[in-house]
Amino acid sequence: xxxxxxxxxxxxxxxxxxxxxxxxxxxxxxxxxxxxxxxxxxxxxxxxxxxxxxxxxxxxxxxxxxxxxxxxxxxxxxxxxxxxxxxxxxxxxxxxxxxxxxxxxxxxxxxxxxxxxxxxxxxxxxxxxxxxxxxxxxxxxxxxxxxxxxxxxxxxxxxxxxxxxxxxxxxxxxxxxxxxxxxxxxxxxxxxxxxxxxxxxxxxxxxxxxxxxxxxxxxxxxxxxxxxxxxxxxxxxxxxxxxxxxxxxxxxxxxxxxxxxxxxxxxxxxxxxxxxxxxxxxxxxxxxxxxxxxxxxxxxxxxxxxxxxxxxxxxxxxxxxxxxxxxxxxxxxxxxxxxxxxxxxxxxxxxxxxxxxxxxx
Amino acid sequence: xxxxxxxxxxxxxxxxxxxxxxxxxxxxxxxxxxxxxxxxxxxxxxxxxxxxxxxxxxxxxxxxxxxxxxxxxxxxxxxxxxxxxxxxxxxxxxxxxxxxxxxxxxxxxxxxxxxxxxxxxxxxxxxxxxxxxxxxxxxxxxxxxxxxxxxxxxxxxxxxxxxxxxxxxxxxxxxxxxxxxxxxxxxxxxxxxxxxxxxxxxxxxxxxxxxxxxxxxxxxxxxxxxxxxxxxxxxxxxxxxxxxxxxxxxxxxxxxxxxxxxxxxxxxxxxxxxxxxxxxxxxxxxxxxxxxxxxxxxxxxxxxxxxxxxxxxxxxxxxxxxxxxxxxxxxxxxxxxxxxxxxxxxxxxxxxxxxxxxxxxxxxxxxxxxxxxxxxxxxxxxxxxxxxxxxxxxxxxxxxxxxxxxxxxxxxxxxxxxxxxxxxxx
Numbered sequence: 001x002x003x004x005x006x007x008x009x010x011x012x013x014x015x016x017x018x019x020x021x022x023x024x025x026x027x028x029x030x031x032x033x034x035x036x037x038x039x040x041x042x043x044x045x046x047x048x049x050x051x052x053x054x055x056x057x058x059x060x061x062x063x064x065x066x067x068x069x070x071x072x073x074x075x076x077x078x079x080x081x082x083x084x085x086x087x088x089x090x091x092x093x094x095x096x097x098x099x100x101x102x103x104x105x106x107x108x109x110x111x112x113x114x115x116x117x118x119x120x121x122x123x124x125x126x127x128x129x130x131x132x133x134x135x136x137x138x139x140x141x142x143x144x145x146x147x148x149x150x151x152x153x154x155x156x157x158x159x160x161x162x163x164x165x166x167x168x169x170x171x172x173x174x175x176x177x178x179x180x181x182x183x184x185x186x187x188x189x190x191x192x193x194x195x196x197x198x199x200x201x202x203x204x205x206x207x208x209x210x211x212x213x214x215x216x217x218x219x220x221x222x223x224x225x226x227x228x229x230x231x232x233x234x235x236x237x238x239x240x241x242x243x244x245x246x247x248x249x250x251x252x253x254x255x256x257x258x259x260x261x262x263x264x265x266x267x268x269x270x271x272x273x274x275x276x277x278x279x280x281x282x283x284x285x286x287x288x289x290x291x292x293x294x295x296x297x298x299x300x301x302x303x304x305x306x307x308x309x310x311x312x313x314x315x316x317x318x319x320x321x322x323x324x325x326x327x328x329x330x331x332x333x334x335x336x337x338x339x340x341x342x343x344x345x346x347x348x349x350x351x352x353x354x355x356x357x358x359x360x361x
Numbered sequence: 362x363x364x365x366x367x368x369x370x371x372x373x374x375x376x377x378x379x380x381x382x383x384x385x386x387x388x389x390x391x392x393x394x395x396x397x398x399x400x401x402x403x404x405x406x407x408x409x410x411x412x413x414x415x416x417x418x419x420x421x422x423x424x425x426x427x428x429x430x431x432x433x434x435x436x437x438x439x440x441x442x443x444x445x446x447x448x449x450x451x452x453x454x455x456x457x458x459x460x461x462x463x464x465x466x467x468x469x470x471x472x473x474x475x476x477x478x479x480x481x482x483x484x485x486x487x488x489x490x491x492x493x494x495x496x497x498x499x500x501x502x503x504x505x506x507x508x509x510x511x512x513x514x515x516x517x518x519x520x521x522x523x524x525x526x527x528x529x530x531x532x533x534x535x536x537x538x539x540x541x542x543x544x545x546x547x548x549x550x551x552x553x554x555x556x557x558x559x560x561x562x563x564x565x566x567x568x569x570x571x572x573x574x575x576x577x578x579x580x581x582x583x584x585x586x587x588x589x590x591x592x593x594x595x596x597x598x599x600x601x602x603x604x605x606x607x608x609x610x611x612x613x614x615x616x617x618x619x620x621x622x623x624x625x626x627x628x629x630x631x632x633x634x635x636x637x638x639x640x641x642x643x644x645x646x647x648x649x650x651x652x653x654x655x656x657x658x659x660x661x662x663x664x665x666x667x668x669x670x671x672x673x674x675x676x677x678x679x680x681x682x683x684x685x686x687x688x689x690x691x692x693x694x695x696x697x698x699x700x701x702x703x704x705x706x707x708x709x710x711x712x713x714x715x716x717x718x719x720x721x722x723x724x725x726x727x728x729x730x731x732x733x734x735x736x737x738x739x740x741x742x743x744x745x746x747x748x749x750x751x752x753x754x755x756x757x758x759x760x761x762x763x764x765x766x767x768x769x770x771x772x773x774x775x776x777x778x779x780x781x782x783x784x785x786x787x
Contacts, residue, residue, distance in 0.1 A: 058562070085565065091595055096588030099554025106543070106555065107493075107562035123584070130548045131555070137751045138546060140527035142538035146754060176752045200754040229757060277757035 020158060020210060021346050022251045026217035027187050027234075033220035042212040044186035044219045045074045045151075048193040049112065051223050053082045056110050058147075059197075061087045063097055063114030071116060072153055072212050098124035098150060102132050102202070105148035110197060115152040118206055119166040124150075132202040133177030146200035151193070154182065154206035155247050156298050156344055161337035164209075167246075167299040167330075172204055173276040173308065179203040179228060180275040184249040185215045191226030192273060199228060208246040231279035233286065237268035240357055241286040241293045243309060245272045248296050248345065255350040262351075265358055275305055283309065284316050291322040292357040296345050301329040323360035326353050415622045418669050419649060420639035424698040426706030428644075435647050439713040445486055445643065446704050446714070447722060449478035452502040453701060454726045455511045456674070458734060459518060463532075463678040467738060468518045470532045474501050476641070476673035479700030480605055482506055483646030484668075488573060488654060493559055494542040495552040495574040498533055499605065499672075503575070507540035511730050515737035522743040522784045527750070550576060550583030553602065557589045557663070560598035564661060571599040571657045573650075578667075579610025581624045593663035594631045600663045601653050605640065607672035612685040625667035633663045640668030641700040673699075741784045745771070 029036050039047065053059045061075055067089045069076035079087040090097050094115055101113035115121045121128075128150070136144035156165045172180050179201050183189035189207060196203035234249060235256050242252045249271045256267035268286050272278055287293045293313050295306035306327040313325050328345040336343055389401045421433035428434050437445070456473040463471040474481060481502025488494075494503055501514065513525065517535050520528035526536040526544065536544040543552065543559075556574035563570050580586060581604055593600050604624040608615055621627070628635025634656060638649040646668060653664040671694040675682045682691070708714035749756060749764045756764070771778060 058565070060562075088596070091588075091591050093584075093588040093592065095585055096554045096557075096592045099551060099585055099589065100558030100561070100592055103495075103555030103558030103560075104562040105558075107559045109562035109565070111558070111562075126548060127551060127554070127585070131546065131551050133752075134546070135544070136754065138526060138529050138534070139536040139538070139544040139751075140525050140529060141751045142525055142536045143544055144754070179753070277753070277759055280758060 020214060021156075021341065021344055022247065023254055024185070024211065024215045025250050025253045026215075027185055029187055029218045029220050033222060033224050035221050036218035037221050038216055039186050039219040040213050040216040041183075041186045041189050041207065042073045044190040045193060045207060046076055046078070047219070047221075048190045048197070049075060049078060050081070051194065052110065052112065052197045053078060053086060055223070058108060059086065059110040059112065060104065061112045061114070062090050062101070064092055064116050065089060066114050070114065072209065074151070074207075074212075075114070094120055094123040095127055098127040098132070101148050101150065102127060102135065102145045105145040105202070106135065106143055108147065110147045111149070112197060113148065113150045115150060117164055117166075117209075118152040118154040118168050119163045121150075121152055121168060125171070128172065128178065128202070128204070129175045133175045135177075135202070137177060144200065145202055148202040149193075149196045149199075149205060150203070151205045151207060153209035153212075155208045155210060156335070156340065157210045158340065159337070160209075160335070161340075162334045165298075165335040165340075167206070167297065169206060169245075169275045170299055170303060170305045173305050177201070178276065180206070181228060181273065182206045182208070182246040182275060183273070184208070184234075184246055184271050185211060186217055186219045188226060188271075188273065190219055191224050192228070194223065195225040195228050198225065203228075206246070210247055226273070229274045229277045229279055231273055231282040232271045233268060233282065234271050235267065235269040237266040237290070239266045239290055239292065240268065240354060241283065241290045242267050242269045242296065242350075243272060243283055243293065244269070244296045245275065246298075248298060251345070251347050251350060252296060255347050255354065258347065258351055259354045263354065263358065265354060267354065278309075280312055280316070284313065287313050287317045288320045291320050292360075293317075293321070294326040294328060294350070294353050294357060296328045296350060298330050298344060300332045301327060302332050304329050323357050326357060328353050410621060413622070416625045416635070416637045416667075418637050418639050419645055420642045421644035421648065422639075422642045422703050422707065424641075424703065426703035426710070428707070433644060433648060435644055439711070442704070442708060443713060445482050446701075446708060447726075448482045448502060448506050449643075449701050449704065450722065451511070451726050451730075452478050452481065452505055454723065455501070455505075455514065455730050458727070458730050459515070459532075460674070460678065462734065468532055470678055471518065472498055472533045472677045473674035474499055476671045476694055476699065477605060477607060478502055479643040479646050479704070480640045480668045480670055483643045484573070484603060484650040487647050487650035489570070490541055491567075491570050492541070492654070493563070493570075493572045494537075494540075495556040495559070495572060496537075496542055496545050497549065497552065497576045497580060497605075498545050498547070499577070500575050501533070501535075504535055504537050504540050504542055507537070507542065509535065509537050509540045509542070510733070512733035512737060515733055516740065519737045519740065520742060521737060521740040523737075523740055524743075527747055528743045529751075549580040550585040552576070553580075553583075553586045554589035554592065556600050556602075557593040557596070557598045560593070560600040560663075561596055564597075564599055568661070569658055571601055571654055573601045573603055575603045575605060577610060578604055578606040578608075578615060578624055579613060579618055581627075582618060590627065590631045590633065590663065590665070594633045597661050598663050599657040599661050601650070601657055601666055602663060603650075603666045604668065605670060606667055607640075607670045609672050609676070609682070609686070611676040611680060612682070614686075623667055623669075625665055628665040633665060635665035635667065637667040637669065640670030641698065641703065643700060643704050670700075742779075742782050744784050744786045745778070745780070746786060
């Protein structure tokens with residue numbers, strides 16, 4: 001049977017929404033950031049938005065359904081606190097939301113737009129690619145919309161299917177002028193989102209929706225930022241470099257533990273964090289050390305962002321490589337519903353890839 | 362039920378705010394749906410667009426420049442009106458010279474404004490400088506009115522090192538910060554929701570400012586236009602949605618662009634005021650824009666303006682409109698009824714302008730513009746390394762690498778590239 005079944009008290013079989021395919025690995029908060037609070041990811045994002053609105057009178061948060069708190073509760077309490085002028089619903093139009101956001105940002109407002117699901121960002125693709133990304137460039141730096149941040153829930157959630165699971169980072173990574181960022185948990189979400197909001201370039205912030213509730217950890221209560229375009233080595237290792245972003249980082253951490261335990265293989269797990277402009281130096285240094293690399297992403301294989309990384313690594317690290325750069329990704333199909341457990345690049349496919357890399361020569 | 366009982370029941374219902382009901386007739390109740398505040402009706406009646414009167418076209422001057430109703434005359438004095446007239450002519454003269462220069466292969470592309478000079482100067486005159494303009498691409502007169510010079514236009518058309526846009530865009534895609542005009546961009550209609558957002562942001566700190574967004578009747582079909590107008594109405598954005606309905610979107614006439622009563626008729630659908638006026642009538646354009654601005658600012662809401670006009674020129678230098686419209690039709694709007702002719706006629710009637718003024722001004726303007734042209738044509742192009750600037754606010758590592766790659770490449774092959782036409786780096 002394709003779905004997990006539970007015996008209910010009455011003894012009948014029930015299908016449930018698929019439980020997560022990974023175990024969330026809580027991060028330790030940096031000690032120097034002081035006092036913490038246990039927050040899940042929608043709470044830490046809410047906290048970041050609160051900080052942004054409090055510290056910047058020009059900041060506005062808008063999108064569909066944000067007024068009552070948002071469909072994922074990321075904007076809970078913000079309209080009550082800051083008023084309907086600054087936290088407001090828009091009509092149902094992504095192209096309008098992003099165009100509006102560009103215009104507001106161009107007027108100097110810190111415009112934080114929400115797209116309800118990354119799957120619905122496409123009506124706004126023209127505004128993002130043809131306008132936001134090119135606003136500064138085409139004006140000879142007379143104008144810019146750097147104060148724009150677009151947030152959207154992203155990635156597999158267990159039951160999202162075609163239109164509630166997509167990871168569209170590759171489309172936007174191809175567009176000079178944008179920044180694209182994906183956090184792996186609450187601590188990163190708060191720090192990276194605050195960086196995006198303050199960054200002087202239009203940023204797209206994709207939030208792994210499966211982590212909104214499931215990921216909880218001690219999050220520093222104060223204001224802090226995590227730099228953009230810096231990858232983080234989440235687990236040090238010597239044999240294989242594993243590169244991922246968002247949810248998949250936790251899959252990789254699990255695989256790294258399994259690889260150590262079962263195979264004696266030491267894996268270095270890198271969270272790319274910023275997809276573009278990305279931290280090539282960190283991943284190149286790692287691959288030169290390990291000689292073996294795998295990139296893992298939920299998005300479909302062909303032309304996924306793993307392709308860019310693989311091309312870069314083979315170009316810059318060719319003589320250090322002991323095996324071809326591997327990619328483990330979603331299959332080249334639309335994101336399917338009932339087949340999700342077979343679709344995702346899960347820990348078993350990743351572990352097999354570890355073995356493939358180790359056995360290559 | 363007895364009469365007494367019925368009356369008691371009715372009082373009880375009224376006292377407790379329950380709708381009363383009569384046993385002997387069915388009376389309808391107010392409509393409780395959240396979607397509209399409207400009444401129920403027993404009559405099934407379609408609203409047939411063809412049966413709804415079309416929005417009339419406001420004008421002050423007729424086609425010969427005669428005032429139809431003196432109360433509509435804005436009352437400009439000689440200096441004011443001749444200044445506006447000169448800007449209309451200057452736009453037209455610049456257009457002619459730059460259009461010809463493209464035909465001669467000296468610039469790569471151009472778009473003229475012929476026939477729309479009254480729209481551009483009349484509306485610009487009615488605004489305050491602090492009102493931000495979001496253009497489409499056929500508003501050069503607005504740029505000129507606000508102090509963007511013909512020389513600066515030409516630097517952009519040639520892509521010289523003096524272009525404010527730093528040579529990044531094709532001709533007529535001016536970036537007008539000095540004129541408080543946002544950068545022209547090719548995708549149609551994208552400026553419209555941006556204008557709404559811009560207005561929303563500005564109104565937070567200034568209740569006497571509006572945004573003016575120009576677009577053609579073709580661009581009004583874009584989804585962005587619909588999204589923007591709906592949002593602006595909902596969010597009370599003080600923005601003037603200024604539609605230049607000039608009859609054609611390249612070769613597509615309005616009969617293939619929309620089926621309704623132009624663009625102004627959409628206002629009611631969005632819940633915003635709308636006005637339609639004669640775009641070839643400088644006074645009508647001025648009056649309508651001024652009144653619309655007042656409405657937008659005082660009531661903090663958007664307004665649709667639809668200026669009826671005719672695109673005399675081709676869509677651009679890449680277009681030959683004889684392929685889809687008659688020369689006679691164009692000729693009428695180019696010679697018989699033009700915005701420039703109408704004002705010249707008015708000025709002449711007033712004794713404020715003459716044949717000799719006209720001759721002298723056109724000659725002087727032509728000389729000035731040709732001088733600017735020569736200067737722009739001989740100005741160096743930007744250093745090629747500037748190509749890497751401004752994609753992001755700072756140069757990311759990937760671009761630093763790529764820039765170095767180009768530097769190295771140019772060192773090896775300087776002769777294969779037009780470096781002599783470019784400025785050196787400081």
